[in-house]
Amino acid sequence: MADGFDPNYTPDGARIPTVIADDVHIVYRVNAGGGGKGSATAALSKIIRRKGEQPGVRKVHAVRGVSFTAYRGEAIGLIGSNGSGKSTLLRAIAGLLPCESGKVYTDGQPSLLGVNAALMNDLTGERNVMLGGLAMGMSREEIKERYQGIVDFSGINEKGDFITLPMRTYSSGMAARLRFSIAAAKNHDVLMIDEALATGDRRFQIRSEERIRELRKEAGTVFLVSHSNKSIRDTCDRVLWLEKGELLMDGPTEEVVKAYEKETSR
C-alpha cells in the first residue's frame, strides 16, 4: 500500500491530517450550589464573602494542553484511568465542547457515535428511530430507507412486536441495542466511539463489533475510547494515553498499551 496510490498520502509523500489539536485546554464550570456545606445559609454567606469570583462556581480543568495530529486512515485509541479526560477530549474534537484555550482543526464534521440523549423513553421504538436519525442529521428518506435495517440489526422484534411499544418498556439490554443500532446507521468521516462496544448480549456484541469494523473502513479516521486493552489492540494502530488531562504518551499501540499496563498493574 505504500506506493503512490495510497489515498492516505499526498503525491509528495506527506500524510494527510484530519484532526489537529493545538494545545487544547478544557475547563468545566460547575455550579456547586454553595460548595461544601449544602445549607442555604452557607450558600448565602459564600456569595457575600467571595466578592470578585463568581459565587458558587468551581472550575474543573479536565484537559490540560493536549496537542496531536491525526492522519487519514488511522485508528486511534484513547486510554487512561476514569476521569482522565478521554471523553471530554473527544467532545472537544467533535466541536461539542468549547475549548478554554487552544484550537482543534478538523476535516469535515467529526461525529460521536451515540444518540442516547436525543431519544425519549416515553416514545415508541419506531418514533425513536425516526427522531434519532433526524437528530444525527439524516434526511427522512434516508431513515425510511434504512428503517428496516436498523430494526433488524437491533433484534428488537425477535421477541415479539416491541418496536411499537414505548422504549420505557424495554429491558436495559434491549434499549441499549436499539440505541446502538440507530447510532451506527450513519456513516461518518471522522468517527468517535466512546465505549460503545460493551452493550447487549454476546451475540449482539459480535454483531456490533462487526458493524464498527465496517464503519471504520468507511470513515477516514477513527477514535476509540475504551477500558478494554483487548479491543484497543484489536482496532487501533496508534494510542494516546491521557492522565489527569495531560497527554502522557502518544505512539504505536503495542508500545503505549504495554507502558499503560505496567503502570496500572503496579
Added chain:
Amino acid sequence: MSDTTHDGALATSKPPSPDEGLTPAELAAKYGLSVSGARPGLFEYVRQLWSRRHFILAFSSAKLMAQYSQAKLGQIWQVATPLLNALVYYLIFGLILKAGRGMDQDTYIPFLVMGIFVFTFTQSSVMAGVRAISGNLGLVRALHFPRASLPISFSLQQLQQLGYSMIVVFAVAVGFGNYPKLSWLLVLPALFLQFVFNTGLAMIMARMGSKTPDLAQLMPFVMRTWMYASGVMFSINEYLKEAPAWVGNVLQWNPAAIYMDLIRFALIDKYDSSFLPPHVWAFAVGWAVIIGLGGFVYFWKAEERYGRG
C-alpha cells in the same frame, strides 16, 4: 492484521515529510481543515437550521406526545388541561372577585378564557426557553445541530399545545353566542405574529438560561407579574379610566396585551375596536420583528459556547 503492522512501522521510522516544521495552524491551513465547533455566519446558520427543519418538527411533536403518555386518558389531557385551567380562573375571577367590570358575563367569560390561553402560550414558551439549552446539555454535548433548533422546537411545541387550547376557545366563543364569521380569520396572523415573538423571546431566554440556570427559579415570578399587568383577567381600559390615557396605552402596547386583544377582537362580537389601543397591528408586527429577529441574532452570537456547562 496487515494494516496494523504497516502503520505501526510508519510511526517508528517516519519518512521525511514535506510538512515538517509547520505549525499546527499552518498545517491546518495547508490541508483546508477548519476550526471545530466554530460559529457559522448568519446566513449559513439559517441554511443549516432550515436543513434541520424535520428534526425541529419531530422533536417538538415528540415532546408533546411524551408529555401525557403515562396518563390513562392520554392525549385527552391536551384539551382537558386548558379547560380545567379556564374553569379555575372563572371560579376565582368571574364568580368570586367579579373582575369583569365593564363587560357582561357573555363577553367576560370568552374574554377571560382567551386571555389565559394566549398569555399561557407566551409564558410557557419563555419557561421552556430558559431550560432549552441548560436542560438539554446531554443533547447539546452529544450531537451536532444548530442550537437554535432547541428553543424553536420548544416554542413550536407550545404552538401545537395552543392548537388544542384553541378548540376550547372556539367552543367557549360559540357557547356564548359568538358565531364564526370572516373576522375569525384574523386569529391566524395574530397567532403567527405571537409565535414569532415567543420564539425570539425563547431564544433570548435560552441564551441567558444557559449561562445562569437560576433564571428557571426566577422567571415564574416575572411572568406572573407580567400576567397581572397585561389585563388577562380584567380590561385595562376599564380599570385605568381615571389614569391618564397614556398609562393605559403603554400597558396595552405591551406585547402580551396586544396579542391577547387581537384574538379577543377577532372572536368576540362585543369586543370591538374601542377596546383596542391605537396602532394595534403595527405594534403586533413591530414586536414580532424586533424580538423575533433580535432574539435570533442574540442567540446565534453565542452559538459556539452552548456546550459549556
